Amino acid sequence: MSEPSRQYFEDIQVGDEYLSPGRTITEADIVAFAGLSGDYNVLHTDAEFMKSSIFGERIAHGLLGLSISSGLGARAVARPFATLAFLGLRWRFKGPIKIGDTIKVRMKVTVKKETSKPDRGIVTVQRAVLNQRGELVQEGDTELMIERRK
């Protein structure tokens, strides 16, 4: 199997858009994420306590939503970006993700910037995480350093 060809800085255009497949968030995802992160906050782990909360039930860790959206994002882009480095992220949590919700990620290239080095450029990708009702549950901007063609 040959590797899919990668998208270099020159191949990526402002306005390029991608929509991922959906993924249903399960209780198992939340339990596994609590173990990986060490975040056992009652919001995510105490079903009895959460019955009397404004959410009425456990909610997914915000960073679980972000992690799953990164995996969905990778599945949405058929030709992966020639990423040299992940520089940073600005992220906003807008609403809860509950067990049984199905999320998708919509991505859009919003900025392309030259750098002082001729072999690379910086790309900003805006990401919106939507649930099955089309509500925006998380959103943010990712900054990536992308290789140029040789």
Add this chain to the structure above:
Amino acid sequence: MPRYFEDLEVGDGFESPGRTITEADVVSFAAISGDQEALDFTAGEAGLLPLVPELLIMIMSSGLGFRAPAEMPQVLAFMVFDLYIRLPVRVGDTVRCRIRVAGKRPMKDAGVIVEQRQMVNQRGDVVQEAEYKLLVARRPRE
């Protein structure tokens, strides 16, 4: 005793214990996130251990924040964060998290706490910096 917005002061802070990032953590992260890119452990430079996904370090820092000497405040919601990646982290590195309260703003039923977080490796280098905005419960009235 649960802690509330009123119990937190600007300048409060602590440094977490360390956590060694293992290959198993990277595999678990790939399984949970569905992001398989980090699983090619041969892709790195010769003689160096594999790179750890940047997002996994951020996730570890969220959990290390709970290992404070005092009980965690009652966080109602994680609102916003900005993350700055400074240096790569490799399998076998041990990271700890330095947390400092940088600001607080009361609201009607809760309050916003701004935290500055630094992730530091075993050599004392800052590998990531983040600013978190958390919605924290106010002390219930008697």
